[in-house]
Amino acid sequence: MVEIVTADGRVIVGTLKGFDQAINLILDESHERVYSSGQGVEQVILGLYIVRGDNVALIGEVDDDTDNGLDFEGIRAEPLNPIIH
């Protein structure tokens, strides 16, 4: 399981199936985590995704145990800002 933060500030979590030198990514069984200050984290099912490397800001390895222990209903946070160049 990996967590991708995209250049426009979205957070996508999925299983990393492949990548290349341009950091294009293949994510399986992916879902987007939509953070908002008004309500808890909303999880949107995306399925199989190919993310172009340009749009990737960060790839994080998700610790499953920690992740399962998180209370997504209770997390309130502003969505991430897009990358400014």
Added chain:
Amino acid sequence: MKIVDGMVEGTRGRGGRRISWVKNVKDSTGMKISECCEILLERERCICGTLHSVDQFLNIKLTDINVTDPEKYPHMLSVKTCFIRGSVVRYVQLPADECDTQLLQDATRKEAAQNKQR
């Protein structure tokens, strides 16, 4: 996931060993690559962690990371190891007390002199 180590500019002497960019950082800062560093992304979010490796695009791998202000940014609570695309990094801050500026300057001069000879 194996990221190819970066290369130092120019060619190496005959029979010389390949020098990776990371080795260069090690030599010039005189600190182990496992020492801490801080990375500020362009979105003004700070991630502290142990520098694992850097490649030629300045893509950075960090282990044992911490996001400063996790209350405001809970997006990476379950992430301990991450890969940051070089293009989104604003700067890398090495702890001042781990940086030997004298050694750094010497290493820079040495490298400049070597490049001049070629």
